[in-house]
Amino acid sequence: MDLKTIYSNKPKFVVREIGEELILVPLTGNVAKMNEMFTMNETGKFIWENINETTTVEELEKAVTDEFSIDPETAKNDIELFLIQLVTKLKI
Numbered sequence: 238m239d240l241k242t243i244y245s246n247k248p249k250f251v252v253r254e255i256g257e258e259l260i261l262v263p264l265t266g267n268v269a270k271m272n273e274m275f276t277m278n279e280t281g282k283f284i285w286e287n288i289n290e291t292t293t294v295e296e297l298e299k300a301v302t303d304e305f306s307i308d309p310e311t312a313k314n315d316i317e318l319f320l321i322q323l324v325t326k327l328k329i
Contacts, residue, residue, distance in 0.1 A: 240292050243320070246329040247288070259285060263327065275326060280305065284319055294320075 251262040259282035261275040277285060280301070287300050294316060301312040323329060 240288055240294065240297075240320075241290060243323060243329050244288050244290050244292070246327075247285075250327070252285075254282070258282065261285075261327070280315065281319055284316060285323075 249264050251264060253260045253262075257279045259277040261277065263273055283301065283304055284297060287297060294313075297316050298309060298312045301307065301316060302309055305312075307315075
């Protein structure tokens with residue numbers, strides 16, 4: 238999974254935090270497409286916020302295991318699933 242591509246597309250979304258969830262709204266030009274919103278739970282929010290231009294999947298796995306006290310295998314599977322959904326649903 239190419240995290241640099243995901244990172245480079247982050248500015249194409251308006252991001253709002255509501256409670257422990259993160260709401261992403263894609264932008265078209267300078268206008269938000271309000272009929273397409275995406276909600277991320279606490280884990281998704283954590284992953285989204287920790288993707289930057291130099292992040293690797295391995296670094297995300299370590300950060301998730303440290304933050305949520307889960308085993309590396311579960312973290313890896315959850316991150317892979319999240320990234321696939323991110324790319325598919327957000328068309329990144």
